[in-house]
Amino acid sequence: MTLQQLEGLDVKPLNIGNVPNKKWPSNIPQKSTTPQIIHTDTDKIEEVPRRRRSCFFWIILIGLILIGILVAVIVVVMIVTKLMITTTATITITTTTATTITTTTTPIICTPSCINGGNCTATNTCVCNALVWTGSYCQTPVHIFWSFDSTLQDLYNNFNGIGINTPGYSSPGYNGAGACLWLNQSLSQSVTINTTFLNMAYTSFTLEVWAYANSLHNNNPYTDNAVFGQFQQNIQDHSLHIIIRNQRIYLGFFSDDLQGNQVLYPNQWYHMAYIYDYSTSTQYVYVNGYLDNSRNLSGPYQGTSGAMTIGTNGVNAPNNYFDGCLDSIAYFGRSKNASEVLYDATVVAYLCFDNSSLLD
Template identity: 35%
Template sequence: PQPVLDATIPSSYLWHDDRKSFQSFRQEFGLNSARSNASFTPKNQENNTSGILRHESIIQDAWSDTSTQQLQSSRLAPVINRIKSSLSWKRVLFEFALVLLFSSAIILPIVLPYTVANTGEIATTMCPTATPSIILTSTTASTSTSSSTSTSSTSTTSTSTTSTTSVTTTTSTALASCTSSCVNTTITTSSNLLALYPFDSNTNDQQNMYNGVINNGAAFSQGYVLNAIYLNGPSQFVSATYIDLTYKSFTIETWFYLTALNTSDANLFGECAAAANDQCLHLVIRNKYLFMGFYHDDCAGSTVLSTGQWYHAAFVYDYTNLKHLVYLNGNLDGSTGPSTGPYIGQSGAVTIGFTGDGGGVFYYQGYIDQLSVTARAKTACEILNDATLVSHFSFDNTWSDSGPNSLPYNIPQQGNPGMSIVTGHKNQALLFGANSAFFQSYSYTALGTINQPYTLALWIKPTYLNGTVLHLSSDSTGAGAWVIPVMGFTSASNFAIHTWTGSSTYIVGPILPLENWTHVVQTWGTSYGLRLYINGVPYASVTAATFNAAQSQMYLTVGNSLAGGTYNVGPFGGTTGAFWGAVDEFYVYSRELTAEDVCVLFRM
């Protein structure tokens, strides 16, 4: 069934300042309408809309009692007789004609856009204080699945059957509030960043202050972002010179992946002057829990960890409030204080993968990536973004990722790729104007992880209603062992989103307006399955219990499907070519954003 969203048309478009003149008109002719003046408030007028404008015109409202549907003939007849006998009846009719003309000038520009032949009409309700709604037309909003499709970079074979699955559609209503969210948190600048170890084939500090040295051998392998250091043996660790964290707030964050885990310590980061109170900083996994200690001033997490998956850990010391806070995957996992600490160790080398805290010598086994030391206590929202905002491309005169991971990118290498920076929805945007144009970012571990929730969000301004907006693949060519187009346009010009649950699962959405900015968001997770948002409002959702990912780092291509245009095309059929139009403010999250988050993102 086609999901129809409520059309909320601000009543000022209909009633404006002429409300008083119609009330005077009613009083002049002695009409006894049962409807009170309060019935013409914006709230009531909006509540009486239902996808199209009410057929009741202003003049009909003035001359009839809509609550009783009876003309007030007992009082109307003398008025009519007086008009007929009056010497100025021509003037009365002339003024009445002017009223009709004035009313039509107000109503017709609003009613006419709703008359679209042979299509369903959908008007999206915006988030509070947003700009007026645009009109979206849709011929279908269904979801289908097709079975077992196998692909490769050179060929594809498929045997498929199509079946319709149930679609849970959501009626568009304005959200009660649209302010409480972490998505609008400003990304931390490097001014407080003391050290950053990306571990991309070396142990250098990106700030070039505390470069690391490998002890007793180590290897580099695929990490959470590009590469990570792999420690797999007794006595393997990285050391660097002392970082002064005494008597101050700090935050230490890292991505880690355990290959072995036991009840003893697995040491992530340390700086130990002595086995004495508050002089031995050790950030470890103890008894399978995250653990932050200064030596006799400790804080343990509450989540049991396991091997074989990536985690984000953040250890915060708030010197102002004398508190320890431990975060796992962006969520608070443990805290102590006030009155703990401060850390007072004034010597000792930094160690990654090993800490000699006086309780024994223990080493870490697994991968460590993106380890950072910041000289302040980060907020909960900052840490949630560090853990779940995978990338943010603003296209504000730059190709670079302004998110916390600084993901790399690819663009066409020819002299005239058909791409340019233009005026965007916010500051600048990226315009695609050739079949060879594309923008590609990569090293998306979360989008390659089975059943990892995700969100894809961006503004688009289509020149034509065809082509692939977003394409996910395990290879930079757009092909590979795992390929799907995730956003684009169908052969009928509808916007659609697509995911993979072992078969194609998708939502066919509305027809977007040409040369206008529209905010589109695709989420997958346990709350709503696959869900589509248009301009900050839920459009439709469908049950999708799993996300069958590739279990590898992924490439996300904007504006083109490249060599992967014939694989697992889902709702897009033969239309998985180049997208012509502009894109702006492209976000990728490794979590399922809530409706509140999406509304805030739309208003940013």
Template identity: 30%
Template sequence: TSTSTIMETSTTVASSTTVASSTTVASSTTVASSTTRVYSSALTFSSPLYVRAGIPRSNAGFHYEAIPLLVEITTHYTIFSNSTMDMHGYIYQDTFNSLFPYENLLLEDADTAGNGQFQFARLLHRYTKYIIVVTTYEAVTTGTFSLTVRGPPSILLSLAETNPPDKIQWLFDGDLNDVYSRYNGQLKINGNNTTTWISPGYAGYGSAACFSSTNYMIVKKYIDLSSTKLTVSAWIWIPKDFWLLYSFPLFSYCTGVELDLCLHMIVVGGLLRVSFRGNDLSGKILLDVNQWHHVTYSYDPLTLQQRIYVNGISDGIQTAIVAFPQITDVITVGTSSVIPFTVPKNGFIDKLTFESRVKSSEEILDEATLVAYYPFDNSYDDVGPNRMINSTFLSTTFDSDGRFDQCLLINSTNLSYFQATGFHYLAQSDYPFSFSLWIYPFVNSGTILQVRFL
């Protein structure tokens, strides 16, 4: 274990000059007050490990600490490390996922401050969530460090877990755990366990879960949604015998048994619906049975605006009459006790995601429709929402003269290719698809893209 401390100092600088015994010429300059926050901690053998960005060795483990940073004034700040270890630092925006170290990455530094210490001089925006990831240049290194942030007053630097967190995500790949291990679910069983699993899940790999009114997922942990921006999304499969009076509860957040004390995301009669305190918003797009659909709900407590999306398309928008101020310590998935005049009929649910921000329509469309995205920026990785990992290549290199950043260079004289597999729904009916890519041909004939079934 390790302990951490935060120390704050404020400074005002003045200077004066005295000349000759009979004459005093004074110049007094006051520099605007500034705040220095020093955060002290340690990387130990119990600190989490990950493969940091920029490392070609996939088995290299680096101890790290992720430190949230909030500022209340938009201006330039200086951030630097101090340690006997050779340090490496990163700044992320919104969220940091150690499994995908390039996601949301803003800055990286190793030695700008000298002596193996990182330093950032950066314009930071008020009320934007930043995460400073402190790690080391060499793998499996431990020791103490301090992190200094200089800027105007009102720097908020804390290791305390924010509530609600930036992101909660349940993948249902054989368990009910949150990807970030903060809001792990439990299976609530009343009577026989009728929960079923299906494989593959929506993306052609992993799995998905189907609950029932008596067997469902429950998350017993305090979460504060009062005055919180939020976006909740999921992939769902509607069963073939889903009738008009059937309801498929997705996400429920209740502080009591009364309908007005619950925030629901539910499918009723084939239509997506969200409601809280009498603010019902129903969609108009009928969800086809026996097919995966991406559904999303967003809410902004500042404007009271609610939006729902089906497969990335806006399906409803309204301004709520009142805000949703409730706080609870229970979230349920797959059931709800206060949906009147309906019969529970669950389908499969996969990749349920909660984020404490309002996502843009462009982000939601990408999540719902983008299967894979390969930018080929010194990497063969898919950086789209599904992180397809089944790829091979032969006799290819990366070139700096890409249409956007780098590109993949295919050798036109020898056998050369890039191949990705695992696109499960290319072989299924009722799933339209399209491909797009930029090419710079060296010859006037050859295969650009080929789809085949293995």
């Protein structure tokens, strides 16, 4: 019977009140009053989607949990990284702020001060004009040159002369050209250089000159023919006198002197060199390029004052004026060697020979 047939039946309720109370046989199971669930095929069909929905739910739930964990990890990493960056930046700022740079400038001082155009480039270090000045503070001239070509000026315009009693000039000079300084002994003519002091104390030097004497004193040791001088006082090593005495070349510091051996004669040109080597404490005199004599000194030249003079000096004054012509006086702030002196004398001698001068 189908479900539709059952629905068409007229079912009446059973009146069980009139049914006699009878016991059910023991071998027949009693009808349970507990409702029982009867599973049909339809129920099984509906259970499959429910299971699928349940699995899908758990998958989504687990996925959400994993995503949450991942997000949490990312957040933690970002926080830690930010803390590290903040800490590093703080350390860097602290280090930069603590750095201090201090600069100290030390003034450059030269004592004594540089003179004659010298520049103080470091403490007590003067840079001098190498062609003109030398010394610790540029106090010593490298070279002085008086040509006497109708002038008393120094070539470098530092030690210009002043004529005393109107000295004159004579032409030609020693090399057959130019002029020379003409001095008349009887008129006490000379030249003074007092514009700048020349400090020759405790230092080497060379003085060269061409000389032509009209007359030479040869009888009186106290009558000289002065070429150059610097007089401070008549005590040992304090009075420089470069002269001709007893017809011989003579280099004196006063009581500490050197006299040459070669006899000189009037009316002849001579190249004379007077040299002092402070390092060896030795005096040298040369005539026409060759060594005439030398000696060791008792002490160095110590004159620290006094004007330079040409044609006279303070020793044996007034009987020491030069009589004749002086030409091309050259001063060097060092001691020249024999080769240099010979070169100075012989090269000029060659020029003089070509010009038919009075050179011997």
